[in-house]
Amino acid sequence: MFVSYKWLKDYVDLNGITAEELAEKITRSGIEVEAVEVLNEGISGVVIGHVLEKEQHPDADKLNKCQVDIGQGEPVQIICGAPNVDKGQKVAVASVGAVLPGNFKIKRAKLRGEESNGMICSLQELGIEGKLVPKEFAEGIFVFPDDVKPGENALDLLNLDDQVLELGLTPNRSDALSMIGVAYEVAALLDREVILPETSYExxxxxxxxxxxxxxxxxxxxxxxxxxxxxxxxxxxxxxxxxxxxxxxxxxxxxxxxxxxxxxxxxxxxxxxxxxxxxxxxxxxxxxxxxxxxxxxxxxxxxxxxxxxxxxxxxxxxxxxxxxxxxxxxxxxxxxxxxxxxxxxxxxxxxxxxxxxxxxxxxxxxxxxxxxxxxxxxxxxxxxxxxxxxxxxxxxxxxxxxxxxLHSPEPKVISISQEKINSVLGMDISVQDITVILGKLGFEVQAEGAELSVTVPTRRGDITLEEDIIEEVARIYGYDNIPSTLPLFRSNPGRLSDYQANRRKVRAYMEGAGLLQAITYSLTSKEKALQYALKETELTHLSLPMSEERSVLRQSLLPHLLEVLKHNLSRQMNQAAVYETGSVFLTKGRDEQPLEKEHLAGAITGLWEEHSWQGEKKALDFFVIKGILDGLFEKLGATEKVEYKQAKRDGLHPGRTAEIYLNGQLAGITGQLHPTVQKDLDLPETYVFELMLEDLFSAEAEEIRYSVIPRFPSITRDIALVVNKEVPAGEILNVIKETGGKLLSEAAIFDLYEGERMEDGKKSVAFSLIYLDPERTLTDEEVTKTHEKVLEAVSGQFGAVLRG
CATH class of the missing domain: 3.50.40.10 (Phenylalanyl-trna Synthetase, Chain B, domain 3)
Structure with missing residues (x-):
């Protein structure tokens, strides 16, 4: 409900109280004033002008040369392109020095060689929405009635010197959907009378x-x-x-x-x-x-x-x-x-x-x-x-x-006692004060001792119970006048549960890694509900959805996070990284409540790092998002229990997608969006992940183990193995670690080559192997023997050949 401050003055005396002060009082009484709009904010210098002459601009078909009286003695010449401007009209003129919305300042100018000393304005140019402008003036300037005078303030005549209070009404307060209804509310708050309009006529x-x-x-x-x-x-x-x-x-x-x-x-x-x-x-x-x-x-x-x-x-x-x-x-x-x-x-x-x-x-x-x-x-x-x-x-x-x-609703009569009101509010309000407060709202009150009989006007259909009467008394008396007291009971200091502590740890880590938290709807459409779902079940439908876009409960967080990325990039951001911890809903049966599981999901797009001064840019790739997840698993003490496996999933890039397993069970996915999905969403290269948080938190954290700093030298061997392109490098690395035994302290991939002089369908993967015994210095023979076992194992299992 939009309430004009000037219009409200017709029904209530508002002398001594500003629109902002009134908004504060209304909000404190229980009706939220969402905004106070000053209609003429940033506008000045707009006056009434009388168009004395109009003739065609000599060098422009769609421009007219007008002589306009703006109440300053001599008429001024204004060039106007409005199709409906004409001789004899009273119009709004932004004179030289005037300011229009958007801090647009009017200056003397020349248009196609002809001097223009101001601007004849449409209502849209004065800040009024086009959908509110009368249809006959929607495509041109606004024409005032003939009784206005040149030089008068056009903003005042257009009521733009007003302020509008936007009330955020709850459904029960339909009585405030009118100026008189708001007047009753304001009069009660200010202890003033309501002035009803005269309705007499012949x-x-x-x-x-x-x-x-x-x-x-x-x-x-x-x-x-x-x-x-x-x-x-x-x-x-x-x-x-x-x-x-x-x-x-x-x-x-x-x-x-x-x-x-x-x-x-x-x-x-x-x-x-x-x-x-x-x-x-x-x-x-x-x-x-x-x-x-x-x-x-x-x-x-x-x-x-x-x-x-x-x-x-x-x-x-x-x-x-x-x-x-x-x-x-x-x-x-x-x-x-x-x-x-x-x-x-x-x-x-x-x-x-x-x-x-x-x-x-x-x-x-x-x-x-x-x-x-x-x-x-x-x-x-x-x-x-x-x-x-x-x-x-x-x-x-x-x-x-x-x-x-046929019939008319009878006013509701509610009986209530002073004791009931005061016991609920924790106050001591007299019967007289209660009677006065309810009387201000237009209620009829009959008091017999401490018992009150309240007749509620039919315009207040929201008042049906004793508690409603108590609320009205509290609102007008002032919520801020209700005394505050501490509860009288013994309490034990609270603490976070392990699950809550882990969730907080995850959020802190994600924000430290550069991702911003997003909160999206749990409700989605049938088309999006199963996209990227880790576990698919039947959909949970709402009985009375507000729209098809919010008709079922989601089974993945990613579809809405992708909408967040699209929303941000469409507003000239060149990078966006967001995450969300939220629930997905898995159906257990037709007549049972769905199972609610908390997931963690993230989505990153655009450049990962950009340092303009150093001229350095780091593009986003799979290993950026994998590094973020590795850091998270390390934070939660689950690194050794997690394994990445190459996978193919709908909506994700077939060669840059991995499933994440925790103790051998599927716990999440990560990878790049499929190029067609990126194109549909108008996104650059985008990487995502989603994890089952409850499964991750339920895994026992590994014990921290310390090892002695080695006193003996290590021996490093680098090997480049040529294998089929389909062979996952991670599986080769696992075999190398298993075969190397105790002497192999570290093994890592450091290069991948698929370029020239490489046989079709083959690739070269380079590994760095470090051999070490913490108790003694290894001999070349011992290292060679173990190293040859490693080469035999990868050759036997994967057909790997040392690259020459």
């Missing part, structure tokens, strides 16, 4: 019941329907002050009649609808449930196929509106409309919500009906709209209403 001799008759067939869905008739209206733009208030609230102005219904909707929270009486089709208004398959065209020019559980307004034969959601195109108010049939009604919220959801139509009206409107305002809102139509559309109001009122 009526003609005709009665509304002479022009229209109301019949309600769907009694449960529509217990109250009121129809009024206003004759001889003149369709024109609404007053500028009304247009600007609608735009500040996020509604585009249309014409005086439609704008009045929207204005009253925002003022009272009661949706209204104006029909063209002469296009309505009959004198009968019949409210009924739609027939299955029945069709009609809504205001957005789309044909709607109705269902039998949807409520419609008809002319006795055909639907003319989808009740509470949108009117029909056939009875729309147009420029030639003369007579108005005005609807004000109470529609069942669930019925409206069902129709709104089925047709994908979400409107200001449907939002209010869904959450609940105040039944007592149905007539008051209609009277207010009629008053404004008489005043600003020249209408003649017919006397009375054509109305059917």
């Amino acid at each position: 009526t003609g001799s005709d009665r509304a019941s002479d022009y229209v008759n109301v019949t309600i067939e769907a009694k449960d869905a529509n217990p109250h329907y009121l129809a009024a008739v206003v004759r001889n209206v003149k369709i024109a733009p609404s007053p500028l002050w009304m247009q600007t208030r609608l735009m500040a609230a996020g509604i585009r102005p249309h014409n005086n009649v439609v704008d009045i219904t929207n204005f009253v909707l925002l003022e009272y929270g009661q949706p209204l609808h104006a029909f063209d009486y002469d296009r309505f089709g009959s004198k009968e208004v019949v409210v009924r449930m739609a027939k299955q398959g029945e069709k009609f065209v809504t205001l957005d020019e789309k044909e709607r196929v109705l269902k039998e559980d949807q409520l419609v307004i008809t002319n006795g034969t055909e639907p003319v509106a989808l009740a509470g959601v949108m009117g029909g195109a056939d009875s729309e108010v147009k420029n030639d409309t003369v007579n108005i049939l005005l609807e004000s009604a109470y529609f069942d919220g669930q019925t409206v919500r069902r129709a709104s959801k089925d047709h994908g139509l979400r409107s200001e009206a449907s939002a209010r009906f869904e959450k609940g409107v105040a039944p007592e305002r149905i007539e008051a809102a209609a009277q207010r709209a009629i008053q404004l139509m008489v005043q600003y559309a020249g209408g003649e109001a017919c006397e009375g209403f054509a109305e059917v009122k």
Whole structure:
């Protein structure tokens, strides 16, 4: 809900309190003010100008040379490219020295050789969203009414000297979806009176019941329907002050009649609808449930196929509106409309919500009906709209209403004691103070001693229990006035469990390695749920998903992390590295809760390191991400229990992917994204990993073992073995270590060659072997004997040949 600070002053005296202070008080009372927008922030020097002359620019077809009176004596020449600029118009002019949004400063300039001393502005150029600008001015400049004077402050006339409070309302606070509803809240907080608008107007001799008759067939869905008739209206733009208030609230102005219904909707929270009486089709208004398959065209020019559980307004034969959601195109108010049939009604919220959801139509009206409107305002809102139509559309109001009122919700009466309120709040608030607080909110209170009987106005449908009354007292009394006390009990100091400590260790390590933590949705789409899953089970579906994109529980963290990378790179970042610790969900059975397992996943893309000064760049490759994982396994004491095995997985590069095994069991994957996936996501070379954290934490950490620094020299032998390309180098290394026995202290791969002079299908892998006995100096014969065993083993198992 957008609340205009200036508009709110019509209903509550706000003298002595700024918009920021008011926002603070409202937030403290339980309704969060998410932002306070200053509409004219960064804008200055914009005045009203009167276009005295307009002629074609001599050297440009789409430019006009205008002489404009801006209230400074002599007219100024301004070059304007707006297609709708014309002689005689009153327009917004940013004079020389003015500042527009984005710190755009207006200076004297020459356009195609002609001097320009300012700029004639559109509303968009003054910071108003294009979707809120009246359609006739959407492609050009805004034209003011003739009664404005050159030199006046255009920002003030456009209500841009206002501040708008954005309220983050919870679903239960539908009473604050109106200016008067917010006024009650603010008046209670400031201890001031609510000033309700006057709704008096003159009526003609005709009665509304002479022009229209109301019949309600769907009694449960529509217990109250009121129809009024206003004759001889003149369709024109609404007053500028009304247009600007609608735009500040996020509604585009249309014409005086439609704008009045929207204005009253925002003022009272009661949706209204104006029909063209002469296009309505009959004198009968019949409210009924739609027939299955029945069709009609809504205001957005789309044909709607109705269902039998949807409520419609008809002319006795055909639907003319989808009740509470949108009117029909056939009875729309147009420029030639003369007579108005005005609807004000109470529609069942669930019925409206069902129709709104089925047709994908979400409107200001449907939002209010869904959450609940105040039944007592149905007539008051209609009277207010009629008053404004008489005043600003020249209408003649017919006397009375054509109305059917089957029943009306009775005010809720709640009994509560002073003792109950104070025991819950831990305070000592007097009966008198409680009565005053509830009275400020418009509640009627009758007190008998310490017992109170509270009558809740029907506009506050969220108040149904004793606890609700207690909350209202606490809100207005002030949460910050509730005394704080320490709990009286003995406590033992807490500590992290081993699992929590390990998780914290993992997060600290990942951030130390240069990865940023991400938090993504547990809900995903059917297509993404099984991508990169380490263990696949049936999907866990939500019964009532908000959308298909969030309809099942995930079985891998990687798909959403890849979306994070794409999001960051699309915003001109050349490198991104993220990780997440989160749950995946594995189905155990049809009627059982899914098994929740915590995983660790990471994704890195772009350059790994770049030092511009040294001119050094390090590209990301498989061994960068493997090094990060090796460091993690070492941190957790699991290095000796982990083994990498070459693998092929959907969505990953077939030659740069490995499965990670812990004690012989699959515990994770790592590798490069498949090139086609990278292309689809518009990512450069990207590497990922995902591990089962619970399995990793459950592995017993290795004991730290110390060894004596050797006193005897070691002997190093380097060998280059030629093997088939398909032979994994890691398997060769494992055989070398096993065969080398106690004398082989270290073995490592230091080179891979697949270039010229190498037979097709072959590769050369170079190993460095270090032989050492910590107790004595080895002889050449001992080393040679062990070394030859190593060569025989790799030759026998892999067909390896020493490279010549």
